[in-house]
Amino acid sequence: MPSVSFDPRLRLQVGKDNNNNPNQHGVAIEEIPGLIKVYKDGHVERPPLVPNVTCVVSPELDITCKDVSIDKLTNVWARFYVPKCEESDTMKLPLLVYFHGGGFCVGSASWKGYHDFLGKLACKSWCVIMSVNYRLAPENRLPAAYGDGHNALVWVRQQTLDASSDQKWWWGRCNFSRVYVAGDSAGANIAYNVASRVGSLGAINPVVLKGLILIQPFFGGETRTNSERTMVQPPNSVLSLTSSDSYWRLSLPIGSNRDHPWCNPLAKGETKLEELRLPPSMVCIPEMDILKDRNLDFCKAMSRAKKSVEHVVQMGVGHAFQVLHNSQLSKARTDEMMSHIKGFIHR
Secondary structure, eight states, X not given: OOEEEEETTTTEEEEEOOTTSTTTTOOEXXXXXXXXXXXXXXXEEOOOOSOBOOSOOOGGGOEEEEEEEEETTTTEEEEEEEEOOGGGTTSOEEEEEEEOOSTTTSXXXXXXXXXXXXXXXXXXXXXXEEEEXXXXXXXXXXXXXXXXXXXXHHHHHHHHHOTTOSOHHHHTTEEEEEEEXXXXXXXXXXXXXXXXXXXXXXXXTTBOEEEEEEESOOOOOSSOOHHHHXXXXXXXXXXXXXXXXXXHHHHSOTTOOTTSTTTOTXXXXXXXXXXXXXXOEEEEEETTOTTHHHHHHHHHHHHHTTXXXXXXXXXXXXXXXXHHOOSHHHHHHHHHHHHHHHHHHTO
């Protein structure tokens, strides 16, 4: 099984063959087959199961796509999608800062599913999208990804204030009074915690958070919900209860359980939610996701805490349907979800 290194020229994960000595790292202590294998000595393997792609986009999308370094020290970068649609050529566009999924442990802004989904979303929703490639666990356990997300917003602010910045090709198109933080699965968890951090630390003008978009947010808890206990998943499901538990063991601070507030935002009751300063939120929930009930409970708690929140259920599809499934039903539900996101951003 190949280990993963990082090619700074492409900013993509690439394999490195270790077959000459397959036992050099000892016993594997955690594994999600096909995605990640962690050894007792700390070595981590991430097979290239999902293809990484460069910034090439389909001409029919009519967008500009480029990779930009955010922090050379941590190797955090972002992929930008800037629409050239006729409807938006003469107007400033909202900025959508997006965090990919992968249980905090796998995934990339260069994964083909995210590249295709976000390119289409940028053009269909008339917004500039900044897809952040944050650091992964277990090498960088939480809150590293939250810090990377917040730092990405601070970096955006710095670009807008730097007259010599060479990034005007994207920020010159943005209306920074309409910035949205979004993500799916673990990326939605990151978006939620980044928005919470902005609310507690204060404004980063001229960047103004107008909304939070959570697509099947990856939360958990020691007590199982009904959908976690009974939802039957296909063998090739991208998220099972077993893999969910593995992701949390690898990403939470060592010694924490699933009632840590980064995993379970309701663990300390709704008083904590009432104290948060959050922008209006939209939550997208697949009907066949094991996280369905936990996401619905989260929305109800947000409402009781007097937060502005709405949710929409995508019928007949499961976790990560918008980036990993190519069925006609998944495509139809993805188009529906994009329409909801567009409506939320432009209301």
